[in-house]
Amino acid sequence: MIRRERLTASLEGDFVVFLIGMRINNPLKIHKWLPVAAAMPRMLKELYHQPELGFIHAEMWFSRTIIQVQYWRSMEQLLAYARNKEAQHLPAWQSFNKAIGTDGTVGIWHETYAASPGTYESIYVNMPLFGLGRAGSVQVASGGRQSAAGRLNAHQNPS
Structure with missing residues (x-):
């Protein structure tokens, strides 16, 4: 899907x-x-x-x-x-x-x-669950998670 x-x-x-x-x-x-x-x-x-x-x-x-x-x-x-x-x-x-x-x-x-939290990031648009998204879990990339830097920072400072 x-x-x-x-x-x-x-x-x-x-x-x-x-x-x-x-x-x-x-x-x-x-x-x-x-x-x-x-x-x-x-x-x-x-x-x-x-x-x-x-x-x-x-x-x-x-x-x-x-x-x-x-x-x-x-x-x-x-x-x-x-x-x-x-x-x-x-x-x-x-x-x-x-x-x-x-x-x-x-x-x-x-x-x-x-890999450890804060050392990787990912983005998926118009994709089925794939790769790390299938191995782990996915969340909507909103707020500070819109950019690669924001996604990396989110791992270091989860909200």
């Missing part, structure tokens, strides 16, 4: 934004990149079914470079999932290194950011 009002999002407390993706460098080598692409849905299914792991929400975009934005409750929980031998991630990572390694056919990347 499209929300026509100006909204801003918040997520209580500290959280982590994790950007992860892959780039198909050689589209003809489907046997190389398809297993990499297929690993993420398995991980997401596992994460959505086990909220105690700290995963909150994800959004994904598909093109030659596939990008996913994930929201996590804490850095510790994200890192624990990455190292968990019983979870989907570690075997997928090991499989990537064995099948592809540095042969150049498929690129993978990630970036990790810690």
Whole structure:
């Protein structure tokens, strides 16, 4: 559902934004990149079914470079999932290194950011619930929340 009002999002407390993706460098080598692409849905299914792991929400975009934005409750929980031998991630990572390694056919990347109140802001207009707005909660961006500076300040001085 499209929300026509100006909204801003918040997520209580500290959280982590994790950007992860892959780039198909050689589209003809489907046997190389398809297993990499297929690993993420398995991980997401596992994460959505086990909220105690700290995963909150994800959004994904598909093109030659596939990008996913994930929201996590804490850095510790994200890192624990990455190292968990019983979870989907570690075997997928090991499989990537064995099948592809540095042969150049498929690129993978990630970036990790810690966020806390007062260090992030958002605005959504004519959008369905999306990203941080879906991971957390949304409020009408009114009064002092009309500008990016005002939204940042609202986190530091909630009214």
